[in-house]
Amino acid sequence: MCIFIDCLLSPLIMWPATIGVGIYFLKEYMQGGKFTKDTDETGKVFIVTGANTGIGKETALEIARRGGTVYLACRDMNRCEKARKDIIKETNNQNIFSRELDLSSLDSIRKFVDGFKKEQPKLHVLINNAGVMRCPKTLTKDGYELQLGVNHIGHFLLTNLLLDVLKNSAPSRIVVVSSLAHARGSINVADLNSEKSYDEGLAYSQSKLANVLFTRELAKRLEGSGVTVNALHPGVVDTELARNWAFFQTNLVKFFLKPMIWPLLKTPKSGAQTSIYAALDPELKNISGLYFSDCKPKPVASGALDDKVAKFLWAESEKWTGLDKLEANN
Incomplete structure (x- = not known):
């Protein structure tokens, strides 16, 4: 028995065990609310x-668990059907239900709606x-810078077409779903499309700032309608979002840096929690225009x-999506 205890207290076992426990609790702490x-x-x-x-699938999964009818709106129908x-x-x-939606195509958005x-x-x-x-x-099918086009313009059109x-x-x-990156962003009024x-x-930070500006402006326009809108930061999540970031595809990141920062990353399930909260919490029924x-x-x-700037962005977004012409005809 004493020999067994001595083995457990051996530095060769104690230090790795202590480090392992520390990493476990750090990982748990970083999962957030x-x-x-x-x-x-x-x-x-x-x-x-x-x-x-990623976050989207985990969000849909949790809503499905709670009995909701969920439409999975995705560009890649093979992956969407698998999900x-x-x-x-x-x-x-x-x-x-799986339905095709390519946010880089205004025609695809209209067809989906x-x-x-x-x-x-x-x-x-x-x-x-x-x-x-x-x-x-990269440009969208309609000629807009891809990050602003997908992250903001596509969702701008989708949301407005579904408002009724x-x-x-x-x-x-x-x-x-925005990001803390909005804090580093600015709306380039003189070159919004990065031409x-x-x-x-x-460009990414600009698109995420556009998400928050859109949310706040839309909240004002929806006052009294019974429709609320809120934005959120999901956290730093281990998803496929960085697949286009060349640095994250290097061997240095894959085999050295990522294992080092792994304890600091949220899982997709943890990253989805704030989306689920904003979508489902009964206490948020009348809360609008906030950021979580x-x-x-x-x-x-x-x-x-x-x-x-929010009003400028709204007006430009209407022009880019053709909603200004739609309103003028109504």
Whole structure:
């Protein structure tokens, strides 16, 4: 017995064990806030963009567990269909549907909305989750810088085209997945589409700031409608979002840096908690125009409080999506 205890107290065992326990508790701590309230979402209809993987899939999975009808809106239909089958298998909820939505194509967005409205008279929660990050200079099918085009413009059009259904389904919600990166962003009024110069990091931060500005401006426009809209930061999550970031594809990152920072990263399930909170928490029924992180309200960066820039961005977004012409004809 004494020999056994001496072995356990050996530095060769004690130090690795201590480090391992420390890493475990650090990893647990970094998972952040969790949404633990029980809710029944039976009879409610949800759309989650980018729901085939990562945060989006985990968000859809949790809503499905709670009985919600979920539309997985994705660009890659093979992966979307696989995610649908995975969610049905895990939850036994048959009301999970995979639908094609390419946020880099305004035509695809319109087609998705037309199809959805033919199937469903109601929409209780729209979760604008899909996104791209730090892409090489690329344009959408309509000629817009990809990060701003997908992260903001695509969701701008999608949301506006679904507002009539959301209003008819009130109380209803819109959830916008932004990022802490919005704090490093600025709206380049003179070169919004990055035609004169392009920096992939600045373009990403601009798109995430656009998410928060859009949320705050939309909240004002929806006052009294029964539809709320809030933005959030999911945390630093271990997902596929950085797949376009060349640095993260290097062997240095894959085999050295990533294992080093692994304890600091949230899992996709943990990263989805604030999205689930914003979508489902009963206490947020009448809360609109806020920004959340770790299932708590957090202040936004000063750039996200600029109402003049928010109105400029809204007007430009209407022009880019053709919504200004639609309003003029109504």
